[in-house]
Amino acid sequence: MDISAQQALQRPILAILTMDDEEEQFRGNRSNFIDLIRTGHEMGVSVCVITVKDLRPRSKRMIGHVYDLDTNTWSQRWIAPPHVIYNRIPTRQDEALPEVQLTLQACLKNPSIRLFNPMFFNKWTLFEWLNKAKTTAKYIPITMKMTNSAELENVLKTYPIVYLKPIRGKAGKGIMKVQRSYLRQLRKPEFLLSVQETKGSQVIKSSTVTQLWNKVREQIEDDEEYIIQQGIKLSRHKSRPFDLRVLVQKNAKGEWDLTGIGARLAGKLSITTHVPRGGTIDDPEKLLASSFGTDGARKILGRAKKAALAIARQIEKKSGHLLGEMSMDLGVDIAGNIWFFEANSKPMKFDEPPIRKKSLERIIHYSIHLLRLKHAKITDTNTRMML
Template sequence: MEFSSTLPLHRPLLGILTMDDPAELFRGNRSNFIDLIRTGAEMGVSVCVVTVKDLKPGHKKIIGYTYDSASKQWSQQIIGIPRVLYNRIPQREDEADPEVQRTLQAILRQPQVRIFNPTFFNKWSLFEWLNKAKTTARYIPATRKLTASHELESLLKLYPSVYMKPISGKAGKGIMKAERYVGKLDRKTEYALSVQETKGSVVYKYPKFSQLWAKIKEEIGREEYIAQQGISIVKYKKRPFDLRLLVQKNYKGEWDVTGIGARLAGKMSITTHVPRGGSIDDPEKLLAAAFGPEGTKRILGRARKAALAIARQVEKKSGHMLGEMSMDMGVDVHGGIWFFEANSKPMKFDEPQIRKKSLERIVQYSLYLIRTNQAKTGGMPAGNPNS
């Protein structure tokens, strides 16, 4: 279906929040935005792009960007303040900017505007939050903040491998794996360090821990890292894989699992991330090869249960209203579920059925927020610039 670049005034208005761009009007994944605009149009919701720069919390009218599918053109339009804002600010550095923070805090104080997922997650905070609840602590690998050599050394004494991840990393960038093993000749403890590159990893070997630590310090630089127990995750044709779950709130405002995908590691990669050489695959096929159909059904059920418990705990501890998150989970060789990572700004899932449902859920949850907020505030219809 085609949709007009002029927003109908009677429809609820959802704003996709992003950063301005002098050359391109705004930044972000345009195809993602167009998909959401199209889904909104099909569901009776007007969706437009709003930049932090144009968002004036005290004003009744602001500039929004609308898309016309017939001409394939973006255009500016004067709109009312959207009643719901979906935060897709693309970079942590943008979000941390003092001016951006001032605007976000001003929006959060406005009762008539609801914003969900107002901030990126910090990996260390996530593991701290999840370790504090019985419902989630069971899924968490041993994790420490990597501030000195003794944190890594003590973990390597307990576990044969330890992963190191940047606290503010994304898409597998900067991940390393340290391993302890016994040398073949002299039977002494030796160490290996795998450093993730663009499509594979480079392995360095050291006879002493001090040499391993010197290389790690060189790789880390000034960035903050966590160190985490390595898990013996299940493999398919000798390649490790993990599960990617999308958890979103539905039309009732309740957490639900939208879909589960799988990511198979590249042949020379220490992560399963697609930008690092990983590939998309069918979780049922991969799990069934190791656990059979009944085992697969049980594992996927446990993964769903874990994801919902984690989503609730993260939202509770973050102190913010969240509407979605993606999660990376590992399955060990015994069928145990392990939580590795969560992302408050999920990249789009390429599995068509998950993709379609994910877009619908964003619109459904936005409608839920508008409906419940209007009941509380007695607000005018969202998006009417004359309100």
């Protein structure tokens, strides 16, 4: 019996969807894929990798990349059609390709396949969605699209610090900070533009908004869209701001649940807390306790969980698609208020071991839930036909 027959008879199939690669056969984080394959094996689910090029939603078999846990080797095999597809297409540019969109749409329309997290999030769209619900609007900083210098000037009149963020950015890339201050002698405003670099930031001074705007435009590619966002005075630990990294996922019942909360402490010269930009991983309760005490820290973490779940439900509702997980950046200001900064539909790996382990199990649990839902629907349809 070949592998496709074995899998079809013995185990449900979860396919990790990614892009093909001429040299490496497929793209993506192999160690992450192997971790999920190993977790699936332990929980009775066959996990493989499939590329957009090889995915044929209505075919009886297709080529998949299978990992042998005994020999630690990859091989290409014929597999049965996957029951559930976990979208890990690596970049927005890949996902926007016409052939990729056609494949994703074909999967979404196929009743035999359950595809979750079919697209990257757009920052501006997220803020629009979240502002439309009372349960989530309270967590949203003042945010608007950046289209001209007059808008930037008006925001700076109200908020002495604002952040400029690319709508389709990731991991802190492209973020800028603008701070308005006054020259004491002349009583004229001065604008400090901090541009995020790999492990720090470059500071550029401007004496007028026009000059500032020109400096900002120099940092942006022609087709990039940005938002302007109110700067929040974040809580600090040892003079360094920090925020919370929250992972929410669907559980075995198909309900949104908190998988874990981590913390990211900004680098000494960085304007963001992202680890690739110099941030460091830390314990959220410890950092919060340094400002709010142990009881205060626990209460804030409880409110962060409540906020994250409300945000996840609203995003899924407004997206109109099936979502299974998302990570979020939540800020805590000096008064202990929760603020939403960003959500990612394709979360990066959480390095905290308990969160990491639970996150892998949740993906498998949710895949099994989707499979049961499909079988229940088929059974119900067949029963109605018999009646």
